[in-house]
Amino acid sequence: MIPENKSGDMFDLKGRVAIVTGGNGGIGFGIAHGLARAGARIIIAARNEDKSGTAVLNLQAMGFDALSVYVDVTDEESVKHMIQEAAHRCGRIDILVNNAGINIRKPVQDLLLDEWRHVMDTNLTGAFLCSRSAYPYMKKIGGGKVINIGSMLSIFGASYAPAYGASKGGILQLTKSMAVAWAIDNIQVNAVLPGWIDTELTRQARKNVSDLHERVINRTPAGKWGNIDDLAGVAVFLASSASDFVTGADISVDGGYSALG
Ligand code: NDP
Numbered sequence: 001m002i003p004e005n006k007s008g009d010m011f012d013l014k015g016r017v018a019i020v021t022g023g024n025g026g027i028g029f030g031i032a033h034g035l036a037r038a039g040a041r042i043i044i045a046a047r048n049e050d051k052s053g054t055a056v057l058n059l060q061a062m063g064f065d066a067l068s069v070y071v072d073v074t075d076e077e078s079v080k081h082m083i084q085e086a087a088h089r090c091g092r093i094d095i096l097v098n099n100a101g102i103n104i105r106k107p108v109q110d111l112l113l114d115e116w117r118h119v120m121d122t123n124l125t126g127a128f129l130c131s132r133s134a135y136p137y138m139k140k141i142g143g144g145k146v147i148n149i150g151s152m153l154s155i156f157g158a159s160y161a162p163a164y165g166a167s168k169g170g171i172l173q174l175t176k177s178m179a180v181a182w183a184i185d186n187i188q189v190n191a192v193l194p195g196w197i198d199t200e201l202t203r204q205a206r207k208n209v210s211d212l213h214e215r216v217i218n219r220t221p222a223g224k225w226g227n228i229d230d231l232a233g234v235a236v237f238l239a240s241s242a243s244d245f246v247t248g249a250d251i252s253v254d255g256g257y258s259a260l261g
Contacts, residue, residue, distance in 0.1 A: 001142055002241075010240060011242055013035060013038040013039040016094040017040065017041045017043065017090040018042055018043065018094065019083075019086055020042065020043070020044060021046065021096075022101060023097070023099065024055040025055065026199035027228055028046075029058075029228060030227070031097055031099060031228075032097075034229070034236050035095065035232075035235060035236060036064035036066065037064070038239070038240065040239065043090065044056055046071065069082045070082065073100045073126030073127075073129060074121040074122055079126070079129040092137065095144065095146075096144070097235065097239075099149040100123075103119065103205075104119055105160045107160060116162075119164055124167040124170045124171060131146050131174075131178055134146070135182065138182075143186030143187055144186075144187045145187070145240075146175075146178060147191075148192070149191070149192055153168045155169075155193070175250065183247055188238070188247040190238045190243070192235065192250070193252045194230075194231060194252075195253065196225050196257070197228060198228075202225075219260070221260055224255065
């Protein structure tokens with residue numbers, strides 16, 4: 001059963017268990033921190049176990065309940081094991097954030113098939129595998145929340161990101177398909193589309209593209225880069241009973257980037 005919300009706070013996540021893939025850094029950690037602040041028990045699921053261990057220690061030092069489980073989201077068996085382990089150690093799975101993602105910056109004519117596959121397998125197939133494995137656990141407890149992390153490249157094109165853009169466009173359609181299929185099970189599936197957020201991924205992009213920093217500031221109506229905490233509020237909303245009739249939607253968190261013509 002979904003825990004009864006006795007506090008009357010519709011954003012309260014006490015008693016809920018949340019898996020955040022790629023939660024050991026960047027946007028995933030910002031989301032994990034936000035969900036933890038709302039009361040959820042956090043499972044950090046990623047490959048780098050040292051980094052995951054540090055993320056867990058940081059959350060615990062702030063007084064939150066967190067643990068980590070290894071996963072490579074491109075590997076079906078690894079995903080199955082991660083979900084089973086999470087359910088075994090926490091007894092339930094209420095919230096899944098499909099956040100793990102990579103980019104390989106090349107124009108389409110230079111992109112190797114293996115590179116294409118690696119990006120698609122991580123960003124899109126990974127979200128499919130994790131959601132499919134989590135579904136029976138959510139169904140068993142009478143509902144759940146899946147939050148898929150898209151991108152501005154879910155809606156815009158970029159010459160340097162053919163596989164990334166295809167994977168992030170695909171995330172929107174996967175979100176809608178799962179939302180429609182699982183609405184009857186009281187599982188809501190939504191997407192978050194971050195604008196330019198300061199993380200390791202974009203720090204690397206800034207190293208490769210000299211004027212990227214200024215271009216982002218000039219193109220973003222808010223006049224600044226986002227930070228990882230900017231994703232926390234929307235994640236809490238989509239993970240909580242406040243969004244129980246919201247499904248198949250996408251919400252941009254971008255300082256107005258996608259609203260600018
Ligand atoms: P980071 O590079 O900081 O984090 C990516 C995370 O994904 C890491 O924690 C990494 O952990 C994990 N990861 C990568 N591959 C795998 C895998 N095969 N299995 C499990 N985990 C994996 O990037 P961001 O925080 O910037 O990005 C997070 C998400 O947000 C991505 O989906 C990205 O596309 C999206 N996004 C980011 C934007 C930005 O401006 N930063 C803008 C729009 C979208 P580990 O290496 O330990 O496995």
